[in-house]
Amino acid sequence: MTFSITRRLVGSLGAGMIAGEAMAQSNIATANVAPPRLPLENGATLRVLRPVRFVQPDEDVFRANAARFTAATGVQVRVDFVGWEDISQQTGVTANTGAGPDVIIGFNEAPHVYQDKLVDISDIAEYLGAKYGGWKKLAEKYGKRHNSNNWIGLPFGASGGPLVWRKSAVNEAGFARPPEDHAGLLRLAQTMKRNNKPTGFALGNAVGDGNGFANWVIWSFGGFLVNPDGTPGINSRETVAALNWLKEYYATFIPGTLAWGDISNNRAYASNELFLTANGVSLYFSLKNDPATAAIAADTEHSLLPKGLASTSPMAGLTLNAMVFKHSRYPNAAKAFLTFMMEAPQYDPWLQANLGYWAQPLNAFNASATWSGDPKVALFKDTMDTEFWLGYKGPISEGSAAANADYVMVQMCASVASGQATPEAAAREAERRAARFFRRR
Template sequence: MNNLTRRMALGLAGSTIAAAAMQGGEAWAQAAPAIPTSPATMPRLPIEANAELRLIRPSRFVPPDEVIFRESLAKFTQATGVKVTADFVGWEDIGSQTAVTANTGAGPDIVVGFGQSPHIYADKVIELTDIAEYLGTKYGGWMFLGEKYGKKNGTNNWIGLPMGGSTGPIVYRKSAVTEAGFSEVPQDHAGFLNLMKAMKRINKPGGFALGNAVGDGNGTANWLLWSHGGRMVDEEGKVAINSPEALASLNYMKELYPTFVDGTLSWLDPSNNRAFLAQQVFLTPNGVSLYFAAKNDPATQAIALDIEHAPMPRGVAASTPQSATILNAMVFKHTRFPNAAKALLAFMMESDQYDRWLTGCLGYWSHPLKAYSSSAVWTSDPKIAVYKEGMNHRFWSGYSGPISQAAGTVESEYIMVQMYSSVASGQATPQEAIRNAERRIRRYYR
């Protein structure tokens, strides 16, 4: 950090705070093993005079996410003198606010948006290659999705800086699965359908979001398609949704949907969390936030003891058919303080800040840099082990084509989610749903 500024380096020299997710979610200042690093030279970023930064990012799902994030921003201000204002925005609103910023050339200097956002606005953001390569060298390299979402397609130029990814494996009540006659969550389609039917029969149903939910709705649609061997576009970006594999996934949806708890067609991202903790649903895909909430509330600790996690059913896929909802930071060209902005992003990814955030959130935003696989959080609770490799999944937005403006727009308009929900609700046959989705997708892939 010695090249940021002498003042910043002095401010950081004494910082050895690491994090631990403690009972109650508030006492996380505890010693932890050091994160392994390799020699690397931070790029020289002379911070502009009188620099001030404004940042927006999605709202938190676990309280320490915002608390620790803000404390790290305050540390940066203390070390550099750069004032940073941060606003936490609703998940469904961050996309529209990012669009306004990009289109007006005004507003926040930094947007920590979702994965595809820098690719939607690639001509409006500055390159971050220097800090991305520094961080990769120092922290053992980038995990698959970190590099995939950070680099502009077909280049080695970084336009985003992925800060973490929230994955959504299966979260389930062990007692309910056992009562249904199963010892684990099956990885094949037929076995998983049988489990869901059995849970419905004992009045302990599961449920997957089929509403326009940024993380959970898109996650449901992607899992259904990928686990059947389907893809939205091919490697060249040619629309490939109209396929036997996609048709099979929609027919499977027709069988699976009746096993769901009522209301999933309108579920947004918080909905399944609430239903699970209210004991209305007993199996659902979700980030670690659900387990975190149950574990840290005396009223639901009995539920936490009964919670287990499992990979999303693989079906015919070669690996777990899942991606991650990724926090991807970008710096807009309209900023008057590009060096300060890049210095801040690098600072937030350094181990003194990042490991504290990762651990305090119980791994909610799984790490994008390989060295953080050594974080104490991943051995602190065996129930969260499934989240450790969240940023190494081999699927992404717009799979199997490039992450592009088209891929981001299709996802932000929930075209794939609506393809499945239209079949689940009976508004369209599988064939009609595919044709409608294909027509809508072709508007953006030319």
């Protein structure tokens, strides 16, 4: 069926029908679900803030999709991209002043920090979930208010940080692939260092890589920052065991990792200084598309972070999570925009363009051509199927967001790796710092 798209049509049918014939051509299976009614406010305009891209097509296609929304509805949309380290600060300013962007696509648990300042978006979240095969576990965890079915965030996708490694270097060390156990992983790293093919992981205050590595170290030994009742749980035998192992593992690292930001290991890996690390698909994407580094890409493999003592790979993808603020004069337009951006004709091209860097939160997009092309990126498809989240095992709250922003886990690990603290002292200090953000027993 062909029809013209008008403001009246959007208001009567909802944002979900904007796609028109393009939906019928999509290879993403959908259910026949009635979209929510979202009559657009007269004179609506929107300002959207989100983190800067790590791969250029992320921004290009996102902007193009926003322009399509404007063409379909007449709603002008301004999209601003800001640095990863700045997005949390700007979200706080917006929430506390009641002015600024209508929509912010922040990270992880950000909506739980400002939940009283946000518009409930359960109507569009439930519609999208019903239409696209349901939400993945991590999306539900970050999207819903704790102990409720009310959605305060709309997860857009998550960047996984699995192992990235040079096949030739790992094979030269006598391994077909990185092992799943801590002892085997340590032996691999020690051998790679002797072969002048060192490993390295961020231990600086890096939003994605630093937090991702520190959490993995602790979780893979059975430790966690927060108990299920919301009290600090970091000072444990499991944490001390993890930190003792980290002391040995860190000795195999390339120099400088204590100061690494999110771009540092990308540069070292691309320069043949580093041969095993953890990163999103952006590293492989950039290597593959640069003739000068195409040979490194051809020698690169990905694998999930080792399970260690956990039953599954303990990873929590860095998640884009959208919020609509109550101060917005155009909440229906904001919700219509988010819904439009998540519909298959917009979302699937964006997913494919960023090569799965932000892996999908909705199950139907498992069928995206993103995952049937290059086999080296296929494992990113399951990024949001994880059982782990930031602040695991506690409830997602303002406290877990604050502890993450304060790099409690990262700095605990860094203090032991650098020799500034014993594992026992570092765990006690992390518990003291965590007590500022979580209630005591």
